[in-house]
Amino acid sequence: MRMLYREINASDLRGATVADVLVNVEAFFEIVDGSEVIYSESCFPVAELARELARWVSTGEPQAPDFSFSSLSFEDPGAVRIIRGQSGWAVSSIFTPELQSDPISWGELAACIDKFIASVRRDVIKLGIVPDFIDP
Template identity: 65%
Template sequence: MRICYVAINASDLKGSTVADYLVSIEASLKVVDGSDVIYQEPYFPVAELARELARWVLLGEKRAPDFVFASLSFEEPGAVRILRSGAGWTVGSMFTPETRSSLISWDELAAHIDDFVTNVRRDVHALGISPGFIDS
């Protein structure tokens, strides 16, 4: 399972508040499991997802509830969902409820989340924006 993206941009950024950054830094997002596409979205708020995933993964496996992404950009929560399932976790989306990733361990999931968050921080910085708001 991987959360990846291309074409990060801030072309819709009009203000300088944290909320402005969270909803305006977008990219074409794809959640994949092997060769299967679990979910994809062309204008996804990747900075907001990175911020929420970074906070969630810090809870650790024992304390972490199911992750249901509640975005300022979507009317309903669940564009990305990470659900505890038996001895592991699955990743999916409310937009594609019939498709989920295979079972993944917490350690592997946390490593993929860390990679995603690190990449978003790097690419936000490359846009000329300090990525500190992702950690605030």
């Protein structure tokens, strides 16, 4: 399972508040499991997702509730969902309810999330934005 993005940009960023950055640092985003695309979105708030995932994963597996991305950019929560099941953690989206990743261990999930967050931090710096807002 991978969370991928490309073409990160801040072309709509007009203000300097954290909320402005969260909503306006966007990219083409995909959740991919093997060769199957679980969810994709062309203008997805990747910085906001990185921030929320950083907070969530920092709680650790025993305390981690199911994750439902509640974004300033979407009316309903769940554009990205991570649900604990008997066989592990599965990733899905309310926008493609018929699809979800195969279950994976917490270690695999945390590694995937950490890689996504590190990539977003690196690319936010390239955009000239200090990424401290991502840290939990």
